[in-house]
Amino acid sequence: MNGPTRGYWCECWTEQVTGTxxxxxxxxxxxYSAPQADRWVAIALRTISPALDSDASDEAWTWLYEERAETRRALMRSESCTVTITHADIRIIWAxxxxxxxxxxxRQDAELPACARSFKPHHAD
Structure with a gap:
């Protein structure tokens, strides 16, 4: 069995600006790499930018052309990053x-740890 692998967990969230x-x-x-992580955001932004209002589209393209390199450098330093775009009353956040x-x-290639046998199936009554 191999040891842990360094990588990045990426999520996309939306929230109302009003917080309601x-x-x-x-x-x-x-x-599994900083380029793969920031590419995920870049592809999403390029995909949705035609549907965004002009301000949000400008935010997207600013990140793509001016801020993306800094995001990648921060990821390579193992720092967390967020990219936020606000469209109308919705904030879209990539973390x-x-x-x-x-x-x-x-399950087929190795012996499971002893604790695996202590779990019993749950039966709904």
């Missing part, structure tokens, strides 16, 4: 944070 509703997670992504991905034990 709970934030909603739209997507998550596991990236990227460094993580360690733990390997999973494959």
């Amino acid at each position: 509703e709970e934030p909603a997670r739209l997507a998550s992504f596991d990236a 990227i944070r460094p993580v360690l991905f733990l390997p999973l034990t494959h």
